[in-house]
Amino acid sequence: MTTPAAATPAASRLPQQSRSRATRRRLLEAAVECLAELGWNGSTVTVVAERAGVTRGAAQHHFPTREDLFTAAVEHVTAERLAAVRADTGELPPAGPARTEAVVEMIVRLYTGPLFRAALHLWVAAATEEPLRERIIALENHVGRESHRAAVEFLGAAESTPGVRETVQATMDMARGLGLANLLTDDGPRRTGVVRQWARILDAVLAAPPAG
Amino acid sequence: MTTPAAATPAASRLPQQSRSRATRRRLLEAAVECLAELGWNGSTVTVVAERAGVTRGAAQHHFPTREDLFTAAVEHVTAERLAAVRADTGELPPAGPARTEAVVEMIVRLYTGPLFRAALHLWVAAATEEPLRERIIALENHVGRESHRAAVEFLGAAESTPGVRETVQATMDMARGLGLANLLTDDGPRRTGVVRQWARILDAVLAAPPAG
Numbered sequence: 159m160t161t162p163a164a165a166t167p168a169a170s171r172l173p174q175q176s177r178s179r180a181t182r183r184r185l186l187e188a189a190v191e192c193l194a195e196l197g198w199n200g201s202t203v204t205v206v207a208e209r210a211g212v213t214r215g216a217a218q219h220h221f222p223t224r225e226d227l228f229t230a231a232v233e234h235v236t237a238e239r240l241a242a243v244r245a246d247t248g249e250l251p252p253a254g255p256a257r258t259e260a261v262v263e264m265i266v267r268l269y270t271g272p273l274f275r276a277a278l279h280l281w282v283a284a285a286t287e288e289p290l291r292e293r294i295i296a297l298e299n300h301v302g303r304e305s306h307r308a309a310v311e312f313l314g315a316a317e318s319t320p321g322v323r324e325t326v327q328a329t330m331d332m333a334r335g336l337g338l339a340n341l342l343t344d345d346g347p348r349r350t351g352v353v354r355q356w357a358r359i360l361d362a363v364l365a366a367p368p369a370g
Numbered sequence: 371m372t373t374p375a376a377a378t379p380a381a382s383r384l385p386q387q388s389r390s391r392a393t394r395r396r397l398l399e400a401a402v403e404c405l406a407e408l409g410w411n412g413s414t415v416t417v418v419a420e421r422a423g424v425t426r427g428a429a430q431h432h433f434p435t436r437e438d439l440f441t442a443a444v445e446h447v448t449a450e451r452l453a454a455v456r457a458d459t460g461e462l463p464p465a466g467p468a469r470t471e472a473v474v475e476m477i478v479r480l481y482t483g484p485l486f487r488a489a490l491h492l493w494v495a496a497a498t499e500e501p502l503r504e505r506i507i508a509l510e511n512h513v514g515r516e517s518h519r520a521a522v523e524f525l526g527a528a529e530s531t532p533g534v535r536e537t538v539q540a541t542m543d544m545a546r547g548l549g550l551a552n553l554l555t556d557d558g559p560r561r562t563g564v565v566r567q568w569a570r571i572l573d574a575v576l577a578a579p580p581a582g
Binding site for chain 1: 554
């Protein structure tokens with residue numbers, strides 16, 4: 159990327175770039191925390207900048223609008239979380255019921271933590287706030303595709319077998335429903351039984367899908 | 371209920387009571403419509419009163435606070451919807467795969483219409499608005515129990531069989547996730563495949579639950 163500004167010696171440019179990247183990352187992480195705790199109404203650029211220890215001006219330099227900031231934040235943290243999950247797949251049990259259960263637990267964990275709570279606030283705000291709607295639809299499509307692909311891979315699901323694709327989708331839908339059920343109260347005890355049972359069913363279906 | 375006011379002759383009291391009940395019902399229905407369309411931020415008592423064709427004072431006579439109005443509205447419309455579903459169960463096919471599919475479709479329909487959308491806005495608002503939180507937790511418990519009971523009944527599920535209770539719960543969680551997936555875009559085409567596949571699985575599991 160040779161631009162006029164590239165006349166600056168590389169040595170003095172790099173720390174500046176890396177400080178800027180660090181600021182950006184702090185803003186994105188603070189934005190997800192704010193959304194999860196305070197909801198859309200309470201999450202302003204000012205509140206996020208304060209939490210990130212950055213001036214409001216610096217925040218606006220990185221993200222010109224509130225919508226830019228929060229959409230980028232949910233996208234960034236989701237990508238990081240998926241990457242962390244991918245890095246951990248070596249720890250999963252080998253193919254079989256124990257692996258299926260571990261994968262279902264992993265998916266459900268993604269949907270019941272602060273990231274899902276943040277995404278939920280953004281999602282519901284997008285239903286009535288025009289400037290958010292198109293962005294969140296695009297984000298939802300992107301995240302949905304990535305999560306589905308990861309689930310298929312971790313489960314070792316044969317998507318060409320009729321019904322398997324829909325069964326994996328149903329698993330993501332159930333996880334989303336469990337996330338919602340965990341919003342106001344700790345749904346953990348009930349969820350444990352549902353997840354265990356779902357994993358048993360999923361394992362049996364992946365091994366031998368029911369005939370159409 | 372004999373009170374001093376009961377001195378009014380019954381004939382003139384009854385029409386007044388029935389007008390009051392009709393006003394109350396109009397307010398409750400308008401409140402659910404507003405929530406579904408405008409979200410929590412846009413749903414004020416004034417907006418609901420206008421839509422119901424009632425003065426703001428009359429609305430406040432029935433529901434002293436905004437929280438009273440919207441909590442009562444979601445509760446009322448849910449009860450009406452469940453009663454309507456119960457009234458229609460005679461139309462369901464006899465026990466077997468066709469009935470299971472019809473029941474799953476019915477449950478998912480409840481979670482993908484305007485009533486769920488209204489409840490979702492209220493639910494997410496309750497995560498950050500203290501005056502709503504306790505009421506919505508109580509409402510969620512009540513509605514969850516009623517819906518679960520109805521699902522068990524319509525499916526003819528034997529809850530004493532290990533795993534059956536959790537399988538029905540998973541069905542409700544999946545339906546809730548499908549409701550969320552339908553918030554910003556029409557998820558109907560994808561949903562059809564998921565519902566059909568889940569109905570097949572559910573039917574097989576209810577007939578012969580997988581061993582623990």
